[in-house]
Amino acid sequence: MFLDDQHLRVGGVDFHCHYQWNNDDEVEPEGFLPVAKSRDQVERYLRLQKSMPAEVIVEIGIYRGGSTALLHALFQPRRLVAIELASEPAAALSAYIHRHGLDEVIRPHYGINQADRDGVAAIMAAELAGRPVDLVIDDASHLLHETRAAFETLFPRLRPGGLYVIEDWNADHLVADHFDTILADSSTPDHDALAHTLGLAATMQPVPDPRLVRLPLELVLARARKGDVIREVTVMENWVVIQRGEQPIDPREFRLSDLVKDHFANLRAIG
Ligand SMILES: C[S@@+](CC[C@H](N)C(=O)[O-])C[C@H]1O[C@@H](n2cnc3c(N)ncnc32)[C@H](O)[C@@H]1O
Structure with a gap:
């Protein structure tokens, strides 16, 4: 059924399967249904x-x-x-x-x-x-x-x-894990920006809310x-x-x- 990693065909219908993490701009080929x-x-x-x-x-x-x-x-x-x-x-x-x-x-x-x-x-x-x-x-x-x-x-x-x-x-948990990894190593390129952003977020929302x-x-x-x-x-x-x-x-x-x-x-x- 999968003709390649993104192209699925079911009963003659073509689907373009692409996980959109952040509304990225990948566009499905003409005639494909986007999943x-x-x-x-x-x-x-x-x-x-x-x-x-x-x-x-x-x-x-x-x-x-x-x-x-x-x-x-x-x-x-x-x-x-x-x-x-x-x-x-x-x-x-x-x-x-x-x-x-x-x-x-x-x-x-x-x-x-x-x-x-x-x-x-x-x-x-x-x-x-x-x-x-x-x-x-x-x-x-x-x-x-x-x-x-x-x-x-x-x-x-x-x-x-x-x-x-x-x-x-x-999904939230995986993002938090990812943040933890970055914050644990101050030499990572995104470390300072993330620490700053999360610092601001903590000021605005001091109580962690359940996800x-x-x-x-x-x-x-x-x-x-x-x-x-x-x-x-x-x-x-x-x-x-x-x-x-x-x-x-x-x-x-x-x-x-x-x-x-x-x-x-x-x-x-x-x-
Ligand atoms: C991850 S996308 C769905 C992807 C789709 N099922 C697929 O696999 O192609 C999430 C969708 O849920 C809708 N949505 C977000 N919050 C919602 C809510 N409270 N009630 C109903 N739909 C919601 C969004 O507008 C968005 O279209």
């Missing part, structure tokens, strides 16, 4: 598709639209609901939907914040009519509160055994009780995957904090 993921990241999707069919998929974070089209091309779902904060439709996705006559299958919603519980719930009610979801992919804000809110809204809508994937859960990397810690504590609601939590490169247990959950009331009993103050100890 903001590296080959390694996309290969995880290829493996997932082989291990699990998914008829109903929700994706959060459309960006330029290639990942939504790729989910469709790979899984051939009956319904793919996608949510995006930006209000401008992704041209590449609109063209894909139009070209393949998929208006009733791929349902993008723009101008929606993943943290808007009522807004997201209303979209699910309209688009799914109670049908359970097989797979949720969250590749949107990568912010703790927004990601947790979307999880609490959508996880109850998964079928038992369904999967909830949170991408790039440790998305906290969510998997909460999920592990939630799983520590029993596997009725959360059956499994798998942490890996780029992905945290949470599998839904059998227990019915009321989506209006589901809060992760109700499952997290930090008996030994581990979250607080970690800080």
